[in-house]
Amino acid sequence: MQKAASSSPESGNVMSQTSSQTDMLIRRLSKSTRLSEHELQDLRTLPVTIRETGKNETISREGDRVDHCILIVEGLLARFLDTRDGKRQILSIFVPGDIPDLQSLHLPTMDHNLCSIVPARVGAIPHRALAALCDRNPRLAAALWRETLIEGSVTRRWVHCLGRLTARQRVAHMLCELYVRLDAVGLAGEPIRLMTQQDMADAMGLSFVQINRTLRDLRSEGLITIERRYMTIDLPRLQEVANFDPLYLHLDPETRG
């Protein structure tokens, strides 16, 4: 497994069909589905329009009707909802290889907002192309369906976190999950770029003050190291704190667990 495609040319707003655009998607799908050479080729020829986003840029909004899906090539995206009184809740965090709005293929009206939480590079894939892919190859359709199901499993685990874990456990769990998901696409070898503490707070249903104190404690115990927003973690010990078991990420194609 090679390094991230972060060294690819800055392609800006141009249409391109090189294999590197869907590289992350292929890495991701390979974790939950065995893909034939023919299927790999089918994925590589998907039309992808790459663009860069800033740090806190909204991609799509609740109520929008969309006609394409977004594939993350680099960076982190998040779903969120706002409350009447201005509170924000992040519903999911997405890493490279994820298609955060894959559900729009069958539910084109967005029921939440989507934004970048660190600078990102994303690719737009027309629904038309994805629908055609699914028609051509039912196994790929099933693979994409499976991706949406795994994402549902991740969301359910968040419900468990928010409902029954302490602040300390929640933060530890979130960091473990982030690490393992990045690792699955080969991006955990170097320190991990973090979102702001306010974003972590919005994700874990806490105040940013509480996030700050919790990170301080984890740092002082040597469970994590943070330097200029880049983090390294002591996975085994952090896993123990959160009681983190990656089974729910369904990353093993052998057991299709």
Place this chain on the structure above:
Amino acid sequence: MQKAASSSPESGNVMSQTSSQTDMLIRRLSKSTRLSEHELQDLRTLPVTIRETGKNETISREGDRVDHCILIVEGLLARFLDTRDGKRQILSIFVPGDIPDLQSLHLPTMDHNLCSIVPARVGAIPHRALAALCDRNPRLAAALWRETLIEGSVTRRWVHCLGRLTARQRVAHMLCELYVRLDAVGLAGEPIRLMTQQDMADAMGLSFVQINRTLRDLRSEGLITIERRYMTIDLPRLQEVANFDPLYLHLDPETRG
């Protein structure tokens, strides 16, 4: 829209293929997908093995590999996870017409537990039969995929509830959701059978004491009425308390919202 099928004969553990078994499923799918007469027929002939469950009966467990899906005909089911220290979190609540473990079609290893929270009648449908249905008819495959996506949307809304709403708002939101989802399959005309307050607590990430006090307050304000575990609600006022907007349930096939 006619009454619930609760007057059907107590069929026990026998295999049956009468149309009434999948009646609830058809009602449910019709809310998010337009079905042709041919597709209705295809659904009616699914093999369904009906059985009754008690009030707190586990249907399947984390780690189980399953080869069939469960269709709820009557009653309520719930997904849940337990914490190391014995706390329980309910991840989803299911109503008649739902297939709580539809994800097992592509992720056969359960990543959570499934149990009944009131006495229920459920039907088992072999994965084989559902997979064949999907192969025969891609539109039905898409309809089932869409069901799993809607369920994901519901789970995300729970994340928002647990992360950013007060106890009062959470309880109000849960009751609104339960009402509207039951209404969608024609079961909201009469008082709604409730789960225990401990179950509500486990669903909303609260203690049962807090649930009790919250229900007392809602009752004293006339927002809900509870008699022997059966509830009626003042939907408009409760909706206002929770800021409940049913868009996320995607119950309107016109907008496919």
Place this chain on the structure above:
DNA sequence: CGCCAGGTTGAAGTTCCTCAAAATTTGTGG
């Protein structure tokens, strides 16, 4: 060099939890 988003810390306040005991309802066997 100074601005500004984001991080850090203290102190006070709130919401919800835990513990405990009593009241009520439900289920079950006689």
Place this chain on the structure above:
DNA sequence: CCACAAATTTTGAGGAACTTCAACCTGGCG
């Protein structure tokens, strides 16, 4: 149909976890 046991609901009191408010610090960047 009743009586008893078990489950569930209800209420009070005290405490823990987290929020809010407010001030100050830090580092990246024009």
